[in-house]
Amino acid sequence: MNALMPNFDLDPRNKPRGEEWQGFAEVDEAIRENRLMEYRFRKSWADPWGRKLTIAGVLVIVAVFAYLIGSSLRIF
Secondary structure, X not given: OOOOXXXXXXXXXXXXXXXXXXXXXHHHHHHHOOOHHHHHHHHHHHOHHHHHHHHHHXXXXXXXXXXHHHHHOOOO
16 A cells, blocks of 8 residues: 655644734733733723723722721811
C-alpha cells in the first residue's frame, strides 16, 4: 500500500495559521503595559449605563462621607 501521509502535526511550517483575535488586541496591549484598570474605566465610561452607574456610585460615596463628616461635626 503506497499512501502519501503528510506530517502536518510534526512540521511547524505546515501548521495552519490561527486567526488573530482583533477584539482582544487592545486588552492584550493594556495588560502588557500594565494599564488594565484604565482600560476598564474607559470601556465603562463609553457605555451609557456604565457611565450612569459610575456617577451614581461616586455620588453615593460622596454622600456617605459628607454624612459622616457632618455627623462628626454635629451638623446633622
